[in-house]
Amino acid sequence: MGKTLAEKVWDEHVVRSADGEPDLLYIDLHLIHEVTSPQAFDGLRLAGRGVRRPELTLATEDHNVPTLDWDKPIADPVSRTQVETLRRNAEEFGIRLHSLGDIDQGIVHIIGPQLGLTQPGLTIVCGDSHTSTHGAFGALAFGIGTSEVEHVLATQTLPQARPKTMAVTVNGVLPDGVTAKDLVLTLIAHTGTGGGQGYVVEYRGPAIEALSMEARMTVCNMSIEWGAKAGLIAPDQTTFDYLEGRKEAPKGEEWEAAVAYWKTLVTDDDAEFDEEIVLDASTMTPFVTWGTNPGQGVPLGASVPAPGDFEDATDQIAAQKALEYMGLDAGTPMRAIKVDTVFVGSCTNGRIEDLRTAASIIKGRRVAADTRLLVVPGSARVRLQAEDEGLDVIFKEAGAEWRGAGCSMCLGMNPDQLAPGERSASTSNRNFEGRQGKGGRTHLVSVPVATATAIRGTLSSPADLDTDGES
Ligand SMILES: CC(C)[C@H](C(=O)O)[C@@H](O)C(=O)O
Numbered sequence: 124m125g126k127t128l129a130e131k132v133w134d135e136h137v138v139r140s141a142d143g144e145p146d147l148l149y150i151d152l153h154l155i156h157e158v159t160s161p162q163a164f165d166g167l168r169l170a171g172r173g174v175r176r177p178e179l180t181l182a183t184e185d186h187n188v189p190t191l192d193w194d195k196p197i198a199d200p201v202s203r204t205q206v207e208t209l210r211r212n213a214e215e216f217g218i219r220l221h222s223l224g225d226i227d228q229g230i231v232h233i234i235g236p237q238l239g240l241t242q243p244g245l246t247i248v249c250g251d252s253h254t255s256t257h258g259a260f261g262a263l264a265f266g267i268g269t270s271e272v273e274h275v276l277a278t279q280t281l282p283q284a285r286p287k288t289m290a291v292t293v294n295g296v297l298p299d300g301v302t303a304k305d306l307v308l309t310l311i312a313h314t315g316t317g318g319g320q321g322y323v324v325e326y327r328g329p330a331i332e333a334l335s336m337e338a339r340m341t342v343c344n345m346s347i348e349w350g351a352k353a354g355l356i357a358p359d360q361t362t363f364d365y366l367e368g369r370k371e372a373p374k375g376e377e378w379e380a381a382v383a384y385w386k387t388l389v390t391d392d393d394a395e396f397d398e399e400i401v402l403d404a405s406t407m408t409p410f411v412t413w414g415t416n417p418g419q420g421v422p423l424g425a426s427v428p429a430p431g432d433f434e435d436a437t438d439q440i441a442a443q444k445a446l447e448y449m450g451l452d453a454g455t456p457m458r459a460i461k462v463d464t465v466f467v468g469s470c471t472n473g474r475i476e477d478l479r480t481a482a483s484i485i486k487g488r489r490v491a492a493d494t495r496l497l498v499v500p501g502s503a504r505v506r507l508q509a510e511d512e513g514l515d516v517i518f519k520e521a522g523a524e525w526r527g528a529g530c531s532m533c534l535g536m537n538p539d540q541l542a543p544g545e546r547s548a549s550t551s552n553r554n555f556e557g558r559q560g561k562g563g564r565t566h567l568v569s570v571p572v573a574t575a576t577a578i579r580g581t582l583s584s585p586a587d588l589d590t591d592g593e594s
């Protein structure tokens with residue numbers, strides 16, 4: 124029997140396997156950030172160990188960094204300690220670190236691909252659940268806990284139980300204005316937040332193949348939001364074109380050899396998945412969440428559901444609780460929901476294509492009077508590229524705030540937070556209670572919906588701007 128893509132990558136990396144025990148996997152790339160690494164380094168120090176392969180380890184500052192005054196010392200003492208600890212650890216253990224002010228600093232899941240370090244067929248781990256993002260390149264990439272971070276630092280290997288495999292096949296063509304974000308939010312609403320548990324998922328089919336690399340990253344990024352261990356997409360010409368010429372991508376003959384190998388990284392025709400889900404992209408619409416988990420979503424044209432709309436008692440209770448927290452009444456059209464803050468950014472939607480999309484929609488228009496729009500590039504390079512293209516000027520002229528790179532309001536481990544009761548439309552990936560600030564209420568949306576919402580002040584899509592007669 125043939126193998127799936129995930130099985131091929133897995134088998135290439137097994138350094139030890141024994142009956143009844145997890146496989147020991149070799150790790151090709153270990154990414155670290157300030158939040159989940161301090162105890163791992165403490166553990167190394169206590170055990171008197173070093174880092175086994177520092178050259179395969181890359182650190183960046185992203186969660187705790189401010190996006191204003193980022194060229195000054197960090198004002199918040201907790202964040203400052205967190206970042207300074209990472210700097211000390213990187214120096215002591217000889218690890219490459221991209222600090223604030225460095226052109227390659229940024230959200231860990233944005234800088235790996237941008238540098239060309241994220242490549243097909245690699246095993247990539249990070250003490251961060253959205254490591255699945257890197258699967259967009261056909262890498263086996265997943266989040267790990269802090270004790271596992273220590274294990275990888277010490278040995279460059281990781282014991283892992285072989286996961287089950289699932290295919291998500293998306294047929295058809297996404298309609299105009301419907302994005303990869305809508306696709307993945309639709310998928311999660313369909314499966315529920317636990318639907319992918321225990322699986323490595325391969326996204327495939329014509330609608331996936333048609334996506335740009337950046338859009339593929341958006342899909343893979345949210346794999347963890349429906350419980351999947353990892354999500355990946357077979358590398359193809361789109362992948363090779365994205366990687367060619369990047370700083371850390373193979374060059375010359377090595378490039379040719381790499382592409383030849385990468386072309387073998389596809390699921391064999393006779394391979395079998397443990398599970399398959401089939402979706403039709405042509406029926407998808409802009410999709411937004413109304414609740415407090417990423418699965419509680421509906422099409423933008425729908426209304427807030429009532430708990431009684433759900434069959435399952437657990438879903439009914441969850442809906443009731445979510446409506447209370449979100450301050451929403453069942454039956455309210457989603458489009459009638461007024462939003463205070465719009466956040467465009469994060470490792471889900473903080474790349475250059477996202478900023479270009481937002482800029483193209485807001486150009487010549489203004490952010491609504493009672494609404495604020497925060498545009499936060501996912502990395503310093505994305506910020507500079509956007510500035511080169513004049514996107515920052517478009518945002519500022521529209522009344523938006525243009526910020527420095529980092530996780531920012533995705534989770535508010537920095538000064539970018541919602542006030543209690545404040546409502547956001549956010550291009551990030553989690554809408555949990557308090558995620559963007561204590562008492563803050565989050566609606567997950569695509570970049571076009573976020574931008575149109577900033578302009579109209581209520582949840583909207585760019586199509587609504589045309590009917591306003593504004594364009
Ligand atoms: C802080 C980090 C451990 C966390 C994660 O694992 O994903 C964060 O990035 C998030 O998005 O919630």
Ligand code: SF4
Binds near residue numbers: 232251471530533
């Ligand atoms: S941008 Fe958000 S989801 Fe991504 S790593 Fe940062 S906090 Fe986590």
